[in-house]
Amino acid sequence: MAADQERFEEQKGQETAKQAERTADGADEDWENVEAEASAPSGNGGKDAQDWDGIVGFFHPFCNAGGGGERVLWAAIRATQQRWPKAKCVVYTGDHDAHKDAILARVQDRFNIHIHPPNIAFLYLSTRHWALATTWPHFTLAGQSFGSIIMAWDALSLLVPDMLVDTMGYAFALGFSKLLFPSMPTGAYVHYPTISTDMLASLDPSSDVGGQGVNAGQGVGVRGRAKRVYWQAFAKLYASVGSSIDVVMTNSTWTQAHVQALWGPVRAKKRKTPLPQNAETDIAVVYPPVAVSELEQEVDVSAASEAAREPVLLYIAQFRPEKNHHLILQAFATLLKKRRARSQKAGADTPKLVLVGSVRDDSDSKRVYQLRLLANELNVRDDVEFHLDAPWPAILQWLRRASVGVNGMWNEHFGIGVVEYQAAGLIAVVHDSGGPKVDIVTEIDGQPTGFHATTADMFADAFDQALSLHDPLAWRKRARRSAIRFTEEQFQRKWLEQMDRLVALLQ
Template sequence: MYFAAVAISIFAGVLWVVLRYLGRRRKEYAVGFFHPYTNDGGGGERVLWCAVRAIQAENPDLSCVIYTGDEATSESLAARARRQFGVELSSLPKVVRLQKRRWVEPKSYPYFTLLGQSLGSMVLGMEALLKSTPLVFFDTSGYAFTYPLARALGCQVVSYTHYPTISSDMLARVLRRTSAYNNNLVIARSHLLSLLKALYYLLMMLSYGLAGRCVHLAMVNSSWTQDHIQRLWRVPNRIKRVYPPCDTRTLQTIPLRRKGESTYFISVAQFRPEKAHGVQLEAFARLLEGLHAADFSTQSRSSSVRLKLVGSCRNKEDEERVEKLKLRCSELGIAEQVDFLVNVTYRELVDLLGGAIAGLHSMIDEHFGIVVVEYMAAGAIPIAHNSAGPKMDIVAEQEGCRVGFLAASVAEFASAMAKVLCMPEEELLEMAALARQRAMSFSEARFDEDLKAAISPILSHTKHKGLNQG
């Protein structure tokens, strides 16, 4: 574990010296957005395009450069922003294609994944910065180990952090020897291996904190993330909370009263392990069991209740995960009442949200939870995990009344789903209306306003520097 910290320190030191020398060259009058995956379809990508739009509006003369590992053109990315997220860019961004994205892929590092990805992000970041060195380097994907490189090159470093790469919560789970998607059972069962992993995490936290201190402005997406970043980076005066942009405007035009022959719950999440789709399937199976055991009227209704899992697949591993989830549905006996909808368009997603009675979210320690806000804006009652962003920021009371449900176990999720099904329609509509009102706190307009206020000093400095270059 000691060698992990030494490796990062030596690597960073060599790069710092080299880049300080290279940093004397002329920089492009641009904001460079470091976002290696521009096709993930999640909340992070929405942040990217809304941030580009906001900066284009704030400073039209400033070019926007997208560093991506995807095969994309300026036209295709602008079309994707419009098609997937309803974001209209005022001008086409410049695209810088990254060839070394495999350096940040988890599968490249079967062991010491955090260390591998951290060092790999430095390689990828160096490729990006040497291909195009902007006046402002804006990381929207959480690769903090690129910040020392960008700062060494003389860039203003801005980040939008969705969640810390390493956190005290992760360390606590290892010390408690809790098995999770990022702490396998073999390590959790061993006292020695858990101790060694805890030491590894401590060293990674130290390195992450040092990298984070190179930022000029750190925007964070929630109270939970802000708390962790403040403790890790120790730059409180440079941290601003900017809630992520949620599509409240389009979704709020959906009628609150649900229409359609079937009653269904919806889950919108990328098919990644941490999203805990398995918990949702087990909760849905338990819900159906409870409905079948109830009176005749409830039994007849249970046959029309469905669960729709909506999400994107980034790669083959995600596609294989979907197939495993389908097999799990068969094992639970719910395959006939569960639909998998992969890589749907934005318009299709809006239609699906408009018919859902409630929306499920089951990720533990979700940094914020954009999808929970989208449920609320669309009139679907949120049933979210009782932790982090949903608990601290989103599913809070509105005008002293409940706007949704929080759950932490299969039983609690099933119970919340049953409560939604059993609520009188008028009571359900009242809760949905309050939830929609609450969602306004996280609108795209609010994001634009807060982001512009936070980044305005950086852009003013950039404009002054650009005039000096000219």
């Protein structure tokens, strides 16, 4: 890192004249502005706090996946670099096939996030396969959690940082790290609880959520009762390791409520310091960063842009099973049947479904293949497009063209893609659960910004309504106003508030 910094300083010296010319022409240099805008001194003490030069370990074994969780990771690293320019950020990853330059180039291409290269390093784990669901066909929750402990041992064998922050949800890895190094501050950014009260309730067919989730209604019979006991025991263990983490952040009020339900009581018993004034919990909500400002600049929402919109349904999501792409395909097929059955106006455009997402591994590739087969079986193959690992400029083009943004995941923890829809003026049709329902697609000034649905028929009806609005521009403007709550600036401010707490534990 020191050598990289020296080379970086040399290059800066050689380009001083060119930078001066650009400044004279009114241009600005990105990293100079980044350092200049490093946040004002916090409660931990002015210059000394800003000069902190310790090592921050970011535990994120899939850092090159390109999803919403990775956007949080890179925005967090950028904010940390801005706040503490001398700090060293180390990412523990299992992406052996990606070199540092390639990873950072992808971050810039996919998220338009610029990382200061000299102050970041990647340590490659050889044990990532232990945390894959495919490694544990039975007792998957316990197996993956045990696998995360193996990865934590691997990571700490490579380097013990001054503080360790998990940004993927491996609470057991942090608990194990705390066991080995009790004085090392630990932080967790929880996207989705490993187990939740909704998951436990989903085992009961008669419960409100009994028909939802991968294990819906499976809590009956001898095997079902055994599964219930196993999950309840796991939940207690999960609460125990969660109580050992020094700083906990969640990405939505939905996630906070579930984490608080499991971790809160045990954390309250172990709490050494009182809660902040007027705070009911020490678990903070830090909404993920969304490129709202950039989308406002890049995507026009006006009468002129409305004429360029097409009847396109856009779904931005990784090709993972929980994203429920098959439900959206079925709903889209139902929509086309309904529209074709009706007498259509002359020249009416046929809607198109566009699926944009990253592919992490072979299992994701197979899933895409299966979705293509499903589209063919539903007779909508010609009206569905797949765009894999699309760069940010391509995503921007679709956000300009599309009319409706889609999210089909049950209990989506937050939904960065949904906020992107809103910031780009798309009318969102989302699952009636989780963060999209509670935090994002809510009313503005007493008026809706989108639609909620659960079944394929409900989604089809919502698609039809969204494509048939009398005044869609008014909806788009309300959606854009709603997205202001989730800017990158808001994330940076709240992230640094929690990082300040971790740094204070070292002083």
